[in-house]
Amino acid sequence: MEMTHKPFPSPTKAKSVAKERPRGFNGHRHDKYVAAAFLGPSLVVLGIFVFYPMLKTLYLSLFLTNNVGRPTVFVGLKNYGTLLASSAYRASFQATLIYVFSVVVLTLTVGVLLAQAAVQKLAGIRWFRTIFSATMGVSVSVAAIFWLFIFSPSVGLLDQLAASLHLPVINWLTTPGWAMVAIIVSTVWMNLGFTFLILFGALQMVPTTLYDAAAVEGASPRYQFLHVTLPMISPTLFFTATVTLIGAFKSFGLIDLMTAGGPNNATNLMVYQVYRDAFLTGNYGQASAESMILAVVIAGLTWVQFKFLEKRVTYE
Amino acid sequence: MMQINNRHLIWRYLGLGLLALLILGPFILGVWTSLLPTAEIAKGALIGGPVSLANYGAAVHQTAILRYLLNSLVIATLTTIAQVLLCSLGAYAFVFLTFKGREALFYVILATMMLPFEAEVIPNFATARQFNLLNHYAILVLPFLTSAFGIFMLRQAFRQIPGELKEAADIEGLNPWQFYWHVVLPYARISLVTLAAYSFLGSWNQYLWPMLTTFSDRFRPVQDGLRQLQSQETFNNWGMIQASAVIVVLPTLIVLFVGQHFFKTGLNQGATKS
Amino acid sequence: MSIELSGLGKTYQPDEWVLHDVSARIASGEFFAIVGPSGCGKSTLLRMIAGLTPITAGNLKINGRVVTDLPPKERQLTMVFQSYALFPFLSVQANVAFGLKARKFPPAEIDQRVTRAIQLVDLTAFRDRKPRDLSGGQRQRVALARAIASEAKLCLMDEPLSNLDAQLRVKMRTELRRLQQQLGLTVIYVTHDQVEAMTMADHIMVLHDHQVQQIGTPLDLYHHPANTFVGSFFGAPRMNLLPARVSEATELTLAQTLKVALPRPLPVADYTVGIRPNAITVLPAGTGAPCATVQTVEYLGAQTLLETQLPDGTALELIGVAPADYRPGDRVAVQLTGTLYVFDAQGRARMTLEGGVVHGNDAQTVSVADQS
Numbered sequence: 001m002e003m004t005h006k007p008f009p010s011p012t013k014a015k016s017v018a019k020e021r022p023r024g025f026n027g028h029r030h031d032k033y034v035a036a037a038f039l040g041p042s043l044v045v046l047g048i049f050v051f052y053p054m055l056k057t058l059y060l061s062l063f064l065t066n067n068v069g070r071p072t073v074f075v076g077l078k079n080y081g082t083l084l085a086s087s088a089y090r091a092s093f094q095a096t097l098i099y100v101f102s103v104v105v106l107t108l109t110v111g112v113l114l115a116q117a118a119v120q121k122l123a124g125i126r127w128f129r130t131i132f133s134a135t136m137g138v139s140v141s142v143a144a145i146f147w148l149f150i151f152s153p154s155v156g157l158l159d160q161l162a163a164s165l166h167l168p169v170i171n172w173l174t175t176p177g178w179a180m181v182a183i184i185v186s187t188v189w190m191n192l193g194f195t196f197l198i199l200f201g202a203l204q205m206v207p208t209t210l211y212d213a214a215a216v217e218g219a220s221p222r223y224q225f226l227h228v229t230l231p232m233i234s235p236t237l238f239f240t241a242t243v244t245l246i247g248a249f250k251s252f253g254l255i256d257l258m259t260a261g262g263p264n265n266a267t268n269l270m271v272y273q274v275y276r277d278a279f280l281t282g283n284y285g286q287a288s289a290e291s292m293i294l295a296v297v298i299a300g301l302t303w304v305q306f307k308f309l310e311k312r313v314t315y316e
Numbered sequence: 317m318m319q320i321n322n323r324h325l326i327w328r329y330l331g332l333g334l335l336a337l338l339i340l341g342p343f344i345l346g347v348w349t350s351l352l353p354t355a356e357i358a359k360g361a362l363i364g365g366p367v368s369l370a371n372y373g374a375a376v377h378q379t380a381i382l383r384y385l386l387n388s389l390v391i392a393t394l395t396t397i398a399q400v401l402l403c404s405l406g407a408y409a410f411v412f413l414t415f416k417g418r419e420a421l422f423y424v425i426l427a428t429m430m431l432p433f434e435a436e437v438i439p440n441f442a443t444a445r446q447f448n449l450l451n452h453y454a455i456l457v458l459p460f461l462t463s464a465f466g467i468f469m470l471r472q473a474f475r476q477i478p479g480e481l482k483e484a485a486d487i488e489g490l491n492p493w494q495f496y497w498h499v500v501l502p503y504a505r506i507s508l509v510t511l512a513a514y515s516f517l518g519s520w521n522q523y524l525w526p527m528l529t530t531f532s533d534r535f536r537p538v539q540d541g542l543r544q545l546q547s548q549e550t551f552n553n554w555g556m557i558q559a560s561a562v563i564v565v566l567p568t569l570i571v572l573f574v575g576q577h578f579f580k581t582g583l584n585q586g587a588t589k590s
Numbered sequence: 591m592s593i594e595l596s597g598l599g600k601t602y603q604p605d606e607w608v609l610h611d612v613s614a615r616i617a618s619g620e621f622f623a624i625v626g627p628s629g630c631g632k633s634t635l636l637r638m639i640a641g642l643t644p645i646t647a648g649n650l651k652i653n654g655r656v657v658t659d660l661p662p663k664e665r666q667l668t669m670v671f672q673s674y675a676l677f678p679f680l681s682v683q684a685n686v687a688f689g690l691k692a693r694k695f696p697p698a699e700i701d702q703r704v705t706r707a708i709q710l711v712d713l714t715a716f717r718d719r720k721p722r723d724l725s726g727g728q729r730q731r732v733a734l735a736r737a738i739a740s741e742a743k744l745c746l747m748d749e750p751l752s753n754l755d756a757q758l759r760v761k762m763r764t765e766l767r768r769l770q771q772q773l774g775l776t777v778i779y780v781t782h783d784q785v786e787a788m789t790m791a792d793h794i795m796v797l798h799d800h801q802v803q804q805i806g807t808p809l810d811l812y813h814h815p816a817n818t819f820v821g822s823f824f825g826a827p828r829m830n831l832l833p834a835r836v837s838e839a840t841e842l843t844l845a846q847t848l849k850v851a852l853p854r855p856l857p858v859a860d861y862t863v864g865i866r867p868n869a870i871t872v873l874p875a876g877t878g879a880p881c882a883t884v885q886t887v888e889y890l891g892a893q894t895l896l897e898t899q900l901p902d903g904t905a906l907e908l909i910g911v912a913p914a915d916y917r918p919g920d921r922v923a924v925q926l927t928g929t930l931y932v933f934d935a936q937g938r939a940r941m942t943l944e945g946g947v948v949h950g951n952d953a954q955t956v957s958v959a960d961q962s
Binding site for chain 1: 325328329331332335336338339340342343345346349360362402403405406408409410413414415416418421425426428429430431432433434435436437438439440441442443458459461462464467492496520521523524527528538539540542543546554557558560561564565568569571572573
Binding site for chain 3: 207209210212213214215216217218219220223227228231232234
């Protein structure tokens with residue numbers, strides 16, 4: 001599921017779990033029945049659609065499977081071994097890393113730029129704020145179609161511009177390197193609305209007196225940006241970076257619509273590889289091993305994010 | 317800001333304008349080409365041709381775009397209602413009830429936030445097939461009836477509710493359900509609305525799961541509907557595809573802008589002394 | 591480091607003056623307080639001097655140089671903010687060094703200045719702490735140290751003590767004053783607290799209704815208020831303002847009861863008369879003097895404040911005689927024994943009557959100062 005739109009978990013942290021709130025005496029005896037009734041539905045759903053499939057994926061990853069996904073032969077870690085030895089899988093992993101890294105860096109850079117531009121006090125600035133957050137309302141397939149047209153051969157905007165300027169026409173989506181550029185650009189564009197809103201909120205939270213003090217103390221606007229703005233929003237930057245990172249690792253829709261993993265597997269990112277191996281090739285055992293690797297990467301990143309939010313201290 | 321003279325102002329607006337163009341460019345291009353006949357687009361004649369709403373008519377009449385929108389609306393609405401209900405009930409248990417293993421259970425749920433649904437589609441698909449749920453609204457809603465993230469978020473919100481309220485309710489003899497319904501939910505309504513918004517968006521934007529589990533226009537949600545249009549007989553009918561994309565994006569954009577207006581008003585009311 | 595404000599004004603919307611025609615001269619080494627109720631524009635004025643808020647009208651000179659349109663960093667001043675404006679991610683010493691680093695001073699000099707400034711505010715033991723690990727008072731000192739380290743001779747302070755508790759505030763008043771004198775700083779100090787202004791400042795500017803009401807020494811303002819606002823703003827308990835009328839050239843009637851003979855005629859009109867509670871002597875009822883009815887009694891230990899009402903309903907605050915026990919409903923006689931301030935209908939000071947003035951016609955006036 002394309003869950004790029006994650007809200008900002010409040011900085012109140014998970015570690016306070018252990019803290020008990022004071023409570024009255026009534027109703028305690030029956031608490032466990034009430035809890036079962038209240039929590040039961042959620043636990044059932046999570047059990048069937050999250051816990052069970054995770055274990056099942058792990059299980060399947062240790063087997064060879066038939067064409068409907070039934071395990072046939074236990075092979076231990078052989079599926080993993082095959083993957084690590086496969087140059088195709090390594091290429092997919094590498095492509096994913098390039099994609100993820102570029103998406104995160106570009107999303108944050110442009111996001112900060114947009115947010116910084118939007119905190120200026122100018123007439124009509126709220127129009128720009130609205131515009132900058134607009135891609136928040138764009139779903140993955142709409143984004144893919146808009147950009148597909150821009151990058152599409154001959155009729156697309158870029159090729160027409162190139163032709164009218166007598167520049168060489170690039171086959172964006174059918175040239176390996178350029179196809180990667182195309183999906184990176186499209187993903188960044190789609191991410192910007194959400195990133196902008198979060199970073200803009202963080203910038204607005206910076207007390208203006210800090211800038212006043214810096215200005216009086218002789219700091220230039222550039223110095224203020226580097227030594228006041230960036231440190232002040234660094235917790236938010238980190239949060240945005242991890243959300244974008246996790247989202248990028250999970251990218252599927254844009255790739256499916258724009259390049260279908262091609263050309264020449266150049267944009268065959270991890271989730272797409274899982275989809276191909278499981279649902280197009282029917283190689284469920286290997287796809288499960290790929291899923292496990294994906295799960296470990298994402299779980300690791302999420303864990304880092306948790307740890308950080310837990311440690312994160314709100315100033316004052 | 318010190319002494320902004322006119323030349324500075326022009327540069328600032330120029331910068332803002334460029335950034336706005338970067339964001340709006342694809343929208344503008346999409347809307348513009350949706351008004352052009354496909355033949356003109358194919359010739360590369362983006363300017364000067366006749367402009368009409370014909371593509372919209374074609375999209376509405378020749379494709380199932382409206383059905384896709386309806387499907388997505390149904391799925392997203394059901395998902396949102398279910399998530400708000402189940403997550404708030406779950407969060408309530410973690411905040412207001414004491415039972416054995418409460419903390420351990422909470423950590424277990426927290427841990428599921430780390431597991432990507434994308435890595436679990438293989439067994440989930442098998443489950444759906446086994447229970448004959450493929451190609452039906454149910455399979456698009458069932459896995460998302462609750463969310464670990466929602467429980468986590470609402471738990472944080474419920475913890476802000478003063479303990480005295482619970483004590484007062486105990487003294488008054490309210491049962492857990494009454495306290496949940498009459499005190500907790502109204503108290504945390506802002507968090508509930510936030511969760512609802514994210515559930516809705518999350519459901520609306522789903523792509524991989526519906527693609528795997530729906531095969532007919534009757535249940536196909538809009539993201540995969542657009543994929544269908546783009547890959548099928550209408551291939552290269554750019555005008556109509558762009559029109560469909562615009563039809564899909566318009567409602568969310570409107571909701572977003574209206575929502576922002578309210579959001580800003582709320583902010584302004586909170587503004588105080590300079 | 592002298593400062594000259596001439597006709598400073600500020601508008602955000604055309605013709606809506608947030609500040610209008612503010613002029614003052616502040617001498618080098620002076621502690622100059624700007625005081626007024628909240629919303630009077632005093633912080634705006636300070637920010638205009640700092641260069642943080644553009645000046646709409648008038649001119650600002652610092653040390654004879656026109657700085658009206660210069661950015662803050664070129665005005666050679668420093669500022670202490672109400673919220674302290676400390677950088678939460680920097681240690682105490684990095685906060686103090688912030689401006690010096692921004693101005694690219696050599697590291698050795700930065701170190702030396704920072705060490706000295708931190709020493710001056712007595713925070714050496716805390717130099718590596720983050721602001722969040724400091725108490726309110728300590729944060730305040732960090733802000734001061736930053737101002738000191740910049741070695742600017744003009745320091746602007748925007749309600750620097752208002753976030754401290756009452757005891758600390760009193761202590762910091764003396765300390766600020768000491769630092770200011772020790773370092774020879776010119777300080778422009780904004781506060782809403784008249785006591786702070788009175789105890790610390792060499793000169794005070796009173797701002798109200800977007801305009802300067804009066805500029806003077808603390809004693810000036812207390813003894814010669816230019817108008818009813820200044821009169822009632824300074825001094826505790828507050829000055830009583832009574833409706834009055836001159837019906838014959840030299841006969842002034844306060845609240846339709848108390849009669850005062852004027853030493854010099856005033857035009858027949860309505861006036862307002864200001865009398866501080868300590869200028870009124872309370873006598874037992876029945877001594878022939880006009881009576882007031884006690885409404886509420888407030889014991890402050892050394893003093894007893896009486897909220898009373900004159901026969902016509904005008905409220906009058908009095909200071910009770912120490913051992914006596916007052917109850918609501920008691921009647922007390924009042925005698926005007928201190929200074930009376932006569933203000934015209936617009937609230938401007940017209941005349942000051944000093945010394946004891948007995949009610950009725952046998953008033954004995956010690957001296958009269960004309961202020962119109």
